Each structure stands twice: as structure tokens, then as C-alpha cells.
Amino acid sequence: MEDSDELSPSDDVKMISVPFQPQKYNWDCGLACSCMVLRFLDKNCDTVYSSDLKLLQCGESVWTIHLALLMKLHDVRHCFSTVTLGVDKNYANESYYKNRFNEDERLVNELFENAEEKGICVERRSVELAEILNHVSDGNILICLIDYSVLACVNCFTESCTLLKCFGNCIHCYQGHFIVVCGYDKSKQLIYFMNPNISHAEIGSCTMKEFDVARKRYGTDEDLLFIYKD
Template identity: 35%
Template sequence: MGGMQAMESVMLEVDHVQQRHTWDCGLACIMMVLPLQVRAEFSDALYSICQEEGFDKSTWSIDLAYLLQRFGVKHRYLTITLGVDLGFSSERFYDHVLHKDTQRVLDRFQEAEQRGVVVEQGAASIPDLLSHLRQYGPIILLTNAHLLACLRCARAVPHLRSCLPCSPPYQGHYVLLVGYDTVKGHVYYRNPSFKSRICSITFGKLDVARRSYGTDEDIIFIYTSTGNSSSSSNSSGSCNG
């Protein structure tokens, strides 16, 4: 991992925001990275802004990127699919929204560059994620909640298999990555489905959850620093959450 030895653990200071409904986990992640005043304004006008942006209660990663641009947050949206994978129609999670969202989402991708929304096609590795957390800021990550196995949640509530229990094979869920520990091999994240908690997952299990079919491996890198993040580090490898 290159220069990772100099900083074995990182934990970014981020105010937790809990989602209000079943559909706004991505919006809660957006709020976590906004300045306090802007966050309050977004929260107060949440429903009207959703209508203005055109997604109402059906948010895609491209919608989150447009919101970040709207609020002046530097970002980079990375995805393996520039548009909509129509194969998602076989997933119950997507079946009811594809028919109404496909054209809107395609239009947003097509207009992204002229709107100043940074979108790139590609994939990222775990070292890529850790490097960004170390140097620049948090990461909004789309996962399959059914595979999001938090080590801390499992210890607290042994019967809880994931951070957001669900019955379908795929359940899209956004989380905010805020840190890592290379000695333990863990990534730390804030899960908007909880009131306030820092969750922990192994590198391997995070890869499974974020690469699950349905996610398009969507990643939104947030740039709160120009380099050498001011986040706290601990050379002993311990990381308190």
C-alpha cells in the first residue's frame, strides 16, 4: 500500500446524520459532509429540493453527485456503468423504479460535464479508498446492505447479520467511509440507518458488499482537503469510534 506504514489508522471527524425514511440514506450521507449551516438549510428544504432535482423519493448516485455540485462540495463520482444497467430489472429492488427513472438518470449522466458534475467510468481498489481517506476526506459508498456485515453490530446484537437487515438478495444502501486501521484490516463507516454509531467491517467483506451486483461499484470521493488530511492518526494501530 505504498506509504501506508506511516499512518496505520485514520479516523475523520464527521457529525453523524440519521436518515428519516427508508429511501434517504444517500441524502443523510450528503448532509454528513456539508458545513453545518448548509446542512441545516438542506434539511429544512429537503422535500422541495428533492422535487427541484427531479428524483423525489428515488435517489441514484448521479443524483447525489448533482447535490454535491449544487452545494459546492468538491467530489469525484466513480462508477463502472455510465448510465443505467437494464439488467437490474431482474433485481426486485430496482424493478419498480427503472421504468420511471431510466431516462432521467441517462439525461443526468449526459448533462453532467456541462453542469460541472465530475463523473468517471472505472473501479477502485481498497488501497485506493484508504489513500483517499488518508489524504482528502470521506467517501460515500453504495453497498448491498444485505452483505454489510458490521463487526461492532454483530458483537452488540449477535443475531443481527448486517447493518440493515433485509429480505431481498439486493438492498442498495449508502454509507459514509470515515476511517481505517491497516493493522486490524478494518474500514470504519457511519451508517445513516442508525442514530449515531461508527461501524467496522473487514477489507474483504467491504469489497463483497460494495461490488455486489446492483451497486455498479458506485463511489463518490469527497475532497475536504487538498492533501495530507488533518484527520487523527495513531501509529499503534488502535482506532477508537
């Protein structure tokens, strides 16, 4: 892939080159996405899985607010948008969250309460697809929390999902997963993204409609972490 932000001269098509980082475990998709962001910005990501993770104090339960703090630690201009400031108490009954819910609720809520003090940019709002496309059209990328159980990649049958095993085709319960959004094709109505769940550097894609459903499913809080180059 060429070393340029925009690989197509058309305003209807945008593809941003993002260095790939596969996740190492079944819980670290957010950390892998953060590594991709840091490498995209020519920043060192060697400490993400070591000293950074220790400082986050989140163990194997990584929430979007942790990734926002990670961006702040590396002096990355960012903005975290979400429809829920803190932890939705109803998640205590959701299988994806309930095992660590009490501890997560306390720690995550504390982080939200101290976000401004820590230099984390947080906005409570819902974001429309047009704003995401405009963000990418300016050469920026973002980390998005999706329900992977409903995200069907149009290249699914040619890819080898090494960890989550194509949840979209196998289960119907919520499965939180982070991806890096890095492009779009308006004429084909596609969103392009880097998926840390696959074992090789290949850009994934899904329809804009599927993307909107996956990112707005209950459990995601519509979490988006906007990343800015400057």
C-alpha cells in the same frame, strides 16, 4: 469525539470525525449521507430535504448521480466513479429496482448525459481499495453505495438498526444502501464508516474484505462519490 480530522497518530490507523445524520425514512440514506458530508465541510444542509430534493426531481429514488449533483449544488469538490455510465438495463429484472425502473432509467440516463454540462465530475472506472485508503489518509471522506445484505458490522449485536433491520442477517437479496467511509485500521483490516440506518452517532466497522464484497456486488455499479475538503 475530538474535533480533529485525525484521531490517531499512526499511519496504519485513520479516523475522521464526521457529524452524524440518521435517515428519516427507508429510502433517504443517500440524503442523510449528503447531510453528513455537508456538515463535515461546515456547509449548511438545511435545504437537502426540501428545495434540493425538489430540484433533483428524483422523488424517493435517489441514485449516486443525484448525490453528485447535490454536491455540485453546494460547491463541494467531488468525483463520482462508477463502472456503468447510466442505468444497467438488466436492473429491470431486479426486485430492488424494477418498480420504478422505466422512469428511473429515463431520468438517470439524462442526468448522466448532461453531467459535464451540470458540472458533475464522473469517471467510468473500477476503484481498488488502496485508492480508497489513500483518499481517507489525506483527511477526505467518501459516500459509498453498498449491498447492505452482505455488510456485517463487527458491532452488529450492540447496535439497534431502526429501519433496515440488519438485512445482512435476515435476507439475501440485493439491498442498496449508502454509507460515509471515514476511516480504517490496516493492522486490524477494518473499514470505519457512518451508517445513517442506525439511530445514534456511532462509528460502524467491517472487515476490508467484507467492504470490498459489499461495494462490488451486482447492483452497486461500484459507485463511489469521492469528497475533497478543498
